Amino acid sequence: MSEVVTGDAVVVEVRVAQMPTRALAIIIDLVVQWTVLIGVFFLLTLFAFVSDPALFAAANILLVLLVTIGYPVAFETLSRGRSLGKLALGLRVVGDDGGPVRFRQALFRGLAGFVEFWMLWGAPALITALVSERGKRLGDVFAGTIVISERGPRPETTMAQMPPQLASWARTLELSQLPDEVAAAARQYLVRWHQLSPQVQHEMGMRIAAQVAAVVSPPPPPGVPPHAYLSAVLAERRSRTEVRLARQAGVSPGYAQGHPMAAPPYQQPGFPPPPPPGAVAPPPPGRHPGFAAPAVPYHQDRRDERPPATPGGFAPPV
Numbered sequence: 001m002s003e004v005v006t007g008d009a010v011v012v013e014v015r016v017a018q019m020p021t022r023a024l025a026i027i028i029d030l031v032v033q034w035t036v037l038i039g040v041f042f043l044l045t046l047f048a049f050v051s052d053p054a055l056f057a058a059a060n061i062l063l064v065l066l067v068t069i070g071y072p073v074a075f076e077t078l079s080r081g082r083s084l085g086k087l088a089l090g091l092r093v094v095g096d097d098g099g100p101v102r103f104r105q106a107l108f109r110g111l112a113g114f115v116e117f118w119m120l121w122g123a124p125a126l127i128t129a130l131v132s133e134r135g136k137r138l139g140d141v142f143a144g145t146i147v148i149s150e151r152g153p154r155p156e157t158t159m160a161q162m163p164p165q166l167a168s169w170a171r172t173l174e175l176s177q178l179p180d181e182v183a184a185a186a187r188q189y190l191v192r193w194h195q196l197s198p199q200v201q202h203e204m205g206m207r208i209a210a211q212v213a214a215v216v217s218p219p220p221p222p223g224v225p226p227h228a229y230l231s232a233v234l235a236e237r238r239s240r241t242e243v244r245l246a247r248q249a250g251v252s253p254g255y256a257q258g259h260p261m262a263a264p265p266y267q268q269p270g271f272p273p274p275p276p277p278g279a280v281a282p283p284p285p286g287r288h289p290g291f292a293a294p295a296v297p298y299h300q301d302r303r304d305e306r307p308p309a310t311p312g313g314f315a316p317p318v
Contacts, residue, residue: 014098016134017091017147028085030117033067040067068118073110077103090151096144100248105143112139162235163228169221170236177215183237186212186230193227205230 040063044056075083081093081101093101093109101109116125116138125137134146162170186208193201205226212233213219220229 014094014146014148015150017149019129019135021089021091021149022129022135022147025083025085025089025091026117026122028088029072029083032084033071036071037063037067068114069110072113073103073106076101076106076109086147090149091147092150093140093145093147096146098245100245101143101145105145108143109139109145112137112142161231162239163232166220166224166228166232169218170232172218173233173236174217175233175237175240178212178233178237179215182208182211182215183234186234190227190230190234201227 041060044059044063072083076093079087082091086092093106095101095105113125116122125139128137128141129135132141134140136146140146189204189208193205196204209226209229212230216233220232
């Protein structure tokens, strides 16, 4: 498995195609191309005696270029990253950002493939794929693409799921103003959540949740812990991105059921789920289940020094 970062700074997990599968797909494509070349060459030789020699030579050159370069470029552009070999084995070419392959990228791949497979018998492609962590050949490096596999079961991964109690609320979120830097900070917080002490979990979660709540509307229901709020926001953001990418690729949006981050804190053993919408707010942080009392609690004479609450009820600790 590998992760790609979309243009919205959303991390999407994909299955990189293995080298044997890619090699078999390339062999299928080469067999198809050789079959077309031999068949058309045979037809051209039947009319060679009535045609001009220069015209016959030009037709042969044009035929070679159309089959060796035009075939992969046309198929990958029109079918959103699939040639006949890739279609047979469930592979697809996508951009490094997870989006569908563009004509420019398919053209770079086709030109590089002519050199790699037709002139140098695949040696550069093999060497580059062995060195690259994602199995990229030269065409993928130049075009900024990656070949992924769309078949096979998804392995179980530690992905943050949408809290069931917040699913209907999350569908109404306005996320267009959420900066990429804030979303990345929230994701890193959830990834490291289980490694943090309870006090740091609460303080960091409140601070990041306040930044998110300042640009995301509507505010969360009362009593929602910051980690559940952040999980809901990022899961909804990722789901919308995957739906958009699936529509651009012309496939059904059968995306994963969450965000490829660490397991959601509210699903950790011994941690209670977030309260349903409309529930009474939980006790103060020092008495909240799953959190230890802060090292320096608030005092009565410091209440006026607390920073004002941001939309959603989240305020950074003093």
